[in-house]
Amino acid sequence: MTMTLALDRCDTGALRRGACPSIAAPMQTGDGLLVRLRPVAPALTADDLLALADLARAHGNGLIEITARGNLQLRGLTEASVPRLAAGLAAAGIVPQTGVAIEVPPFAGIDPSEIADATPVADALRKAISRASFTLAPKLAIVVDGGGMLSLADMVADLRLDAVVVGGRTAWRLSVGGDRQRARPVALLPEDSVLDGAMAVIAALAAIGPSARGRDLDVAALVQMLGARPIQTVPAALSTHPLGVHRIGSETVLGLAPAYGQMHADRLAALVEGLSACGAVEFRLAPHRSLLVRGLSGETLAAARACADRQGFWNTDSAHGRTISICAGTAGCASASFDTRAAADALVAEAGALLDGSIAMHISGCPKGCAHPAGAAVTLCGTAAGVGLILDGRASDAPSAIIPAGDLKPAIQRFGSVLRTRRAEGETTRNLLDRTPPAVLLSAYQGQS
Ligand code: SF4
Known part of the structure; x- marks a missing residue:
């Protein structure tokens, strides 16, 4: 199958901020070039995913992300390796979508x-x-x-x-x-x-x-x-979170997400091989950084979930970390000043109960804020002076407090502790933050009593 590299609106010329990284116009990041792609085919086979894992290893740094809208991102590519990635995708029969993004349910x-x-x-x-x-x-x-x-x-x-x-x-x-x-x-x-x-x-x-x-x-x-009359807002039908087990018709479907939306190609390959042994026949990219697995049965579900756990994939919608957005951090980006993954793990360990879905948290290796361009209730951001804390802002905003990166874990412990202590029973974290004076949070973060 031949892959077309015709340029579309997202792909015109050198990539500017706000444009869409693609194979024709990858985005420069701290860990090399980033390519975002969505295969035209909504259903991916095990072979497709194994081919993607191979390509991510061969032409990038092996890091693969699933975005909030269900796109794939391959990181750590170079100008020389992007054309080889394109050729590899074509050889594997994986055709990336081009043109305006039009989403339909998975x-x-x-x-x-x-x-x-x-x-x-x-x-x-x-x-x-x-x-x-x-x-x-x-x-x-x-x-x-x-x-x-x-x-x-x-x-x-x-x-x-x-x-x-x-x-x-x-x-x-x-x-x-x-x-x-x-x-x-x-x-x-x-x-x-x-x-x-x-x-x-x-x-x-x-x-x-x-x-x-x-x-x-x-x-x-x-x-x-x-020539239409205005219509009223329809009642919001809440969508089901893709993570976890679903019954769709007579099918059992398992929704997985790589922890914090990121995985190494080796983990993806091991997951796909393990799930295939459990009967998985098809994989669909989905919103909330997830992957929906078809072909499992009631008998193989437990083994499939155990496989997902082993490879670092969340498979329940109560996974605390799913409301944290993190970028590659020092594990994959030269611009990062700290290990974002370790910070996220510390946040889950110290303040897991506070991650109730009522707020967004963002951990960014630098002020570029790749993982979450929008604002978040709590942002930890790497700066030249240390790791900054930003409340209700973006990674690019000036931090209200900065600590040395080496002090981050105890700072997270103190931050989680002060919130846990102040929280009323059944209170959402959004409400708790709204009624907690920022000075209390900044003091806890900086270790000032
Ligand atoms: S936000 Fe993270 S991934 Fe993006 S350039 Fe900064 S450190 Fe790198």
Whole structure:
């Protein structure tokens, strides 16, 4: 199979901040070049994953990440090795997606509980956008969500199409700029006009300019243009977290995630071989940095989970560390000033109960903040002076307190201890942080009584 390296909007010229790293335009990071890719095929075989592991070892530093949106990232490549990676992917028959990112649920067309199969709508939209040759924002994201157990209700997008049932018929709710609950509703479209409606919104984005995002759209003008009446926000159907065991129809599906979204190729290969021995036949990349495994049975599930544990893959949605975002750290990035993985492990050990999902925590080797560009309630960030603590900010913000990297573990112990002591029964960590004076947290971090 031949892989096309045609440039798309994400791939034009040298990569600038905010663009999408790809094979045609990898991103320079502290550990060399980074390539992000999503195979066109939603179902990967064991051979596909073993080939990816081989390629990550041969052409990069062996580190592989799964992103929050379910893309793969290979790290530590060089200008010379990227073309060899591309050739290796082509030889393995793995074709990376290009063009605007259009997400559908990982079990679209398979999950009997879904309202509609999102795949044909997404495919038609992808072709229509390609034909129109618009210049769109490099990070523009579209979600087409047919519902079901593993829906994309909590995925933020510039444009969303959510399947709903109206009068016994399927319709698509078009909204812009958010997840299913927060996106601004525009129109309820019958199946035969969903493509025209979505393309009208895409054209409106293109008319605003090449950086326009969903938040920039004038919803009232869209409603008028589409001749539709404004619709109310639908009740948020909470999506199931992919981690853990799911029954999808008559199938048993196991959702796994490499701890903190990162794995070495050797671990991935060992996992795939172990799961294949348990009957796994197919793997699907999914949001929340996860991998969904098909083909397991009730009899082999325990052995599959034990294999995942051995190889460092979380397989339960109560894994405390899943709300921590970390970058490669000193294990894989020359820009890092401390071991982010060890810090995350210390945080889980000392403050695991505080990782209740109500806040995001970010551990970044340097202020670039690769792992979590958005703000987080608590960020630990490497600086020239030591490891900084940033409350409700981004890695690039000025830290409120800095300690030497060698003192980080006791600092995390003190930080966790002061929060545990102050926490009321049943209180969320978000609430606890909101009512705790920052000076108390900064003093604990710095070891000042
Ligand atoms: S944030 Fe982490 S991975 Fe990114 S450049 Fe800094 S140290 Fe490297």
